[in-house]
Amino acid sequence: MGQLSQLLLAFIVFLSLYLLGSSSLTGCIKIVALQGMCLGVLPLTVRAEGFHPQGLLLAAGMFILKGFAIPWVLLYAIREVKIRREMEPMIGYIPSLLIGAALIGVSFALAERLPVPAGLRTSLLIPVSLATVMMGMLMMISRFKAVSQVIGYLVFENGVYLFGLAIAYQVPWIIEMGVLLDVFVAVFVMGIIINHIARAFDSISTEKLTRLSD
Amino acid sequence: MIYLLLVGAPLLVGLLALVVDSDERRPWLLPFGCTIHASIVAACWKTLPGPAMNGWFRIDDLGLIVLSLASVMFLVCSVYCLEYLRLRKERRNRLFTACLSFILASVSLVAVSRHMGILWVGMEAATLATAPLVYFNHNEKSLEATWKYLMMGSLGIGLALLGTFFLALAAIPFEGRGDPLLIDTLLSRAGTLSLPWLKGAFIFLLVGYGTKMGLAPLHSWKPDAYGESPGVAGAILAGVITACPFLGILRAFQICAAAGLSEFAQGLLVMIGLLSMATAAVFIIGQRDFKRMLAYSSVEHMGILALGVGLGPAGSFAALLHLINNGLTKGVLFLSAGNIHRAFGGKTMDHVRGALRRAPISATLFLLGFVAITGSPPFAPFVSEFSILRAAVDGHRFGVALGFVGLLAVIFIGMATTVLSVVYGIPPNSDSELSAQGDSPLMIAAPMVFMALVVFLGLWLPGRLTAVLSGAARLLNGGAS
Numbered sequence: 001m002g003q004l005s006q007l008l009l010a011f012i013v014f015l016s017l018y019l020l021g022s023s024s025l026t027g028c029i030k031i032v033a034l035q036g037m038c039l040g041v042l043p044l045t046v047r048a049e050g051f052h053p054q055g056l057l058l059a060a061g062m063f064i065l066k067g068f069a070i071p072w073v074l075l076y077a078i079r080e081v082k083i084r085r086e087m088e089p090m091i092g093y094i095p096s097l098l099i100g101a102a103l104i105g106v107s108f109a110l111a112e113r114l115p116v117p118a119g120l121r122t123s124l125l126i127p128v129s130l131a132t133v134m135m136g137m138l139m140m141i142s143r144f145k146a147v148s149q150v151i152g153y154l155v156f157e158n159g160v161y162l163f164g165l166a167i168a169y170q171v172p173w174i175i176e177m178g179v180l181l182d183v184f185v186a187v188f189v190m191g192i193i194i195n196h197i198a199r200a201f202d203s204i205s206t207e208k209l210t211r212l213s214d
Numbered sequence: 215m216i217y218l219l220l221v222g223a224p225l226l227v228g229l230l231a232l233v234v235d236s237d238e239r240r241p242w243l244l245p246f247g248c249t250i251h252a253s254i255v256a257a258c259w260k261t262l263p264g265p266a267m268n269g270w271f272r273i274d275d276l277g278l279i280v281l282s283l284a285s286v287m288f289l290v291c292s293v294y295c296l297e298y299l300r301l302r303k304e305r306r307n308r309l310f311t312a313c314l315s316f317i318l319a320s321v322s323l324v325a326v327s328r329h330m331g332i333l334w335v336g337m338e339a340a341t342l343a344t345a346p347l348v349y350f351n352h353n354e355k356s357l358e359a360t361w362k363y364l365m366m367g368s369l370g371i372g373l374a375l376l377g378t379f380f381l382a383l384a385a386i387p388f389e390g391r392g393d394p395l396l397i398d399t400l401l402s403r404a405g406t407l408s409l410p411w412l413k414g415a416f417i418f419l420l421v422g423y424g425t426k427m428g429l430a431p432l433h434s435w436k437p438d439a440y441g442e443s444p445g446v447a448g449a450i451l452a453g454v455i456t457a458c459p460f461l462g463i464l465r466a467f468q469i470c471a472a473a474g475l476s477e478f479a480q481g482l483l484v485m486i487g488l489l490s491m492a493t494a495a496v497f498i499i500g501q502r503d504f505k506r507m508l509a510y511s512s513v514e515h516m517g518i519l520a521l522g523v524g525l526g527p528a529g530s531f532a533a534l535l536h537l538i539n540n541g542l543t544k545g546v547l548f549l550s551a552g553n554i555h556r557a558f559g560g561k562t563m564d565h566v567r568g569a570l571r572r573a574p575i576s577a578t579l580f581l582l583g584f585v586a587i588t589g590s591p592p593f594a595p596f597v598s599e600f601s602i603l604r605a606a607v608d609g610h611r612f613g614v615a616l617g618f619v620g621l622l623a624v625i626f627i628g629m630a631t632t633v634l635s636v637v638y639g640i641p642p643n644s645d646s647e648l649s650a651q652g653d654s655p656l657m658i659a660a661p662m663v664f665m666a667l668v669v670f671l672g673l674w675l676p677g678r679l680t681a682v683l684s685g686a687a688r689l690l691n692g693g694a695s
Contacts, residue, residue: 115410117386133376140369146361153368160376167382171395175331179375182338186368189345193361200354209358212438214497214506 005045009124012038012162013104016135016155020096025147029074032154036066039158043165054173061180070154070187077191078147078204091142100135107131117166125166132159146194146204150187157183216254216263217271220281220322223250228315232308240311241299244292247315248285251322255285259678269398270329275685276468279534280461281325283541284454286667288318291446294549294660298446301556301654309346316343317450324458330378330395333465337374337458341367341426344455347447348439359435359442366435370425374462377418381469384411397465404472412470416479419466420486423459429486429520430493433513437497440509441561445552448505452512452548453541460519460537464690467523471692483524484614490517491621498628502563505555507632508547511587514625515540518602521618523690525605531687532601539594539671545664546583550576553657554636563632567639575658577637579665584633586668588626594671 015035022028040063043055091099107130116126136156140149164176194204201208227247234240258273258281265272273281295314299307320343323336349360378395384407385394392399400407425432440448470479494514501507515536522533551561553576558566569577586593589600599622606615 114414115408117383137369140365149365153365153372156369156372160372160379163376163379167379167394171331171382172393175329175335175395178331178335179338182335182342185342186338186364189342190364190368193345193349193357193364196349196352196357197361200357206361209361211355212358212362212441214437214501 002045005042006124008038008042008045009128009162012042012158013124013128013131016132016159017097017100017104019151019155020100020135020139021093023093025078025145026075028148028151029071029078032151032158033067033071035155035158036070037063039066039161040064042162043168052173058173058176058180061177065180065184066154066158070184073188073191074147074150074194077194078198089143089148091138096138096142099138103134103138104131107134120166125162129159129162129166132156132162134159144205144207146190146197146206149206150190150194153190154187215266216258217266217326219254220251220326221319223247223254224315224318224322228312228319231312231315237303237307238300240307241296244295244311244314245289248289248292248318251318252285252289255282265328268393269396270332271326272328272398273326274689275682276461276464276534276689277325278682279537279686280457281322283457283538284318284321284325287450287453287541287545288314290545290660290663291449291549294446294657297654297656298444298552302444305350305352310350313343313346314450317347317455321454321458324461328397329393330381330397330465333462334371334375334378337423337426337462338371340455340458341371344447344451347450348443350444350447351442356442359438362435363439366425366432370422370432372422373418373425374422374459377415377420377422377466380411380415380418381466384408384415386411397469400469401472404469405474407469407473409473409475412473412475413478416466416470416475417482420463420482423462423466424486424520426459427456427463427516427519428490428509428513429516430490430513433490433493433516436513437506437509440512440548441503441505445505445548445550445555448508448552449545449548452508452544456512456516457537457541460516463520464523468690471690476691480524480526483520484611487517487519487521487524488614488617488621490514490520491618491625493517495621495624495628498625499631501628501632503561504563504566504632504636505548505551505561507629508544508551511547511625511629512544514621515544515587518599518618521614522598522602522605525602525609525611525614527687527691528608529602529605530690531683532598532605534683534686535675536595536598536602539598539668540587542664542667542671543583543587543593543595546579546661546668547587549657549661549664550579550583553653553661554580558641563635565642566636568641569637572641573653575653576661579658579661581633581637582665583661583668584629586665586672588629589622592669592672594668597672597675 015031019028019031040059043059108127111127136152136159139152143149198204224247227243231240231243317340320336320339324333327333345360348363349356382394428436467479491514494510497510519533522529554569555561557573586595589596
């Protein structure tokens with residue numbers, strides 16, 4: 001693991017933290033796009049032994065899908081909606097940030113205890129991935145706006161992908177392509193549903209989605 | 215080649231459905247595609263095809279059970295769809311038809327894959343293809359149900375992906391010799407797996423795929439999705455789509471058992487199984503919406519499946535049999551419930567009474583389905599539920615056996631209240647124009663076929679099926695494949 005990849009990883013976790021404290025929806029979409037681009041570049045800085053054509057293809061696919069295609073779908077989904085800001089979430093911004101910081105601490109402690117393989121022991125990869133996963137889940141459960149929940153899902157998925165990098169040299173690239181494609185389709189479907197929510201309820205807040213319960 | 219056909223044929227039919235422009239002719243593609251699929255599966259029963267593509271694809275007994283269940287359920291439901299979609303002319307059925315075919319393709323991919331990564335990709339594809347089915351009615355309630363389904367499903371499937379990566383990390387001692395997500399590689403070198411990572415992998419896979427299955431406590435999407443989607447989508451969801459994540463959990467269990475962690479995994483399965491049954495019991499009592507009641511019944515039976523596998527070889531055999539029995543009985547229940555729903559224009563006890571008068575055959579099937587699913591002889595679920603009970607008693611797990619029987623009894627009483635009030639009594643207002651819609655030939659023929667299968671399997675278990683089931687149970691408990 002080179003200096004550059006460590007720097008990128010630190011930047012990725014910083015972006016997740018920034019998302020937790022940010023209220024502008026379009027801003028959040030742009031940040032998550034930036035995070036996706038970083039993820040796309042990351043494998044190129046990790047592998048010192050040279051590049052496989054498949055690796056390059058995967059990085060390019062990642063860069064385009066997570067950096068451009070998915071944010072475009074989300075921006076399209078909220079274009080018609082007037083409200084551009086997240087209302088006060090279930091857990092406020094400052095508490096969210098504090099919880100996020102605590103989660104980062106927990107992830108480092110956890111990664112310290114897990115029997116991490118020798119090659120990854122000094123790397124930030126596993127703690128950063130765990131922290132990103134947890135912050136994504138936090139966003140998914142604490143926000144009301146449908147778009148914010150999707151952004152939370154994306155952050156969560158980015159974290160899982162980071163974890164996948166730890167084993168990337170063993171897993172066939174076609175599987176990762178499949179994963180990437182599935183995530184894209186998922187966000188695409190979510191985008192369509194957000195659009196329908198916006199039309200049916202005149203808002204994209206999932207707070208309105210409370211008719212079904214026992 | 216046969217794998218390509220199994221996945222490719224429904225995929226192609228689905229793509230064709232996207233192209234065909236007539237709402238009347240398009241649904242005919244479904245029985246066509248399902249018949250092709252069923253005949254390929256029948257060929258698999260004759261001779262099991264060998265491995266293909268570096269061992270990524272192979273059908274073993276476990277996969278064969280899931281594949282056959284899916285094929286039969288789809289074939290019968292596709293006939294139901296012909297009539298259902300004709301009645302729902304006001305809705306375009308392009309996406310509905312195409313997505314049903316895509317689901318069959320992805321379920322087949324899950325059933326034949328021997329690679330945890332491909333299994334995951336198939337599962338995610340099945341999840342996404344289901345969303346348009348849940349949203350078919352295009353109203354505010356189905357929108358809410360679809361959103362919850364997508365969010366919970368994505369979270370679950372993401373956790374399962376994390377679990378899959380954990381599994382690959384557990385295989386680090388292989389040092390790059392062989393693909394660490396290939397089930398056969400994992401099984402043959404199970405002794406060298408890193409146990410802490412393997413335990414983590416099992417927990418994440420259980421929680422992740424458990425969310426997709428609808429095991430408590432992550433079942434909250436289920437009543438919404440089952441309640442708001444059309445009856446036929448409910449049958450596919452409850453019978454087929456839940457079988458896929460169950461297969462995922464079974465694969466993880468297989469690896470744990472081979473690595474000597476069976477007790478750890480069994481303990482977790484028994485715990486989550488009983489918890490699911492208890493949760494279902496709480497929500498079934500006093501449930502006024504009969505489709506939501508069926509959803510909780512599905513939560514209960516997913517719990518029974520997990521519990522059965524947790525009880526060792528005899529329990530595993532019974533659980534796999536129950537997977538088939540539950541799927542077929544849910545077919546009866548959801549299809550007849552859909553007919554009743556349509557005949558009354560409502561699905562709560564406030565609107566629906568006296569279904570026996572307005573839609574006599576559907577109501578009779580609904581009643582019989584209820585008797586079957588709660589485990590009364592001579593229907594098939596009785597056989598499997600009784601075998602699970604016996605497995606618990608034989609293993610001296612008296613607490614588990616007592617909890618199992620007690621919860622079954624509570625659920626029986628809870629469901630009986632709702633079902634009897636729906637079936638008997640006098641219909642609220644006798645609109646003569648609605649009553650004609652209740653029982654139409656194809657829409658009662660489909661649940662009748664399911665009912666006949668449930669009775670058949672309750673009375674006689676074919677020798678070939680027993681052989682496949684015991685082969686699968688052996689696979690789960692450390693046997694070679």
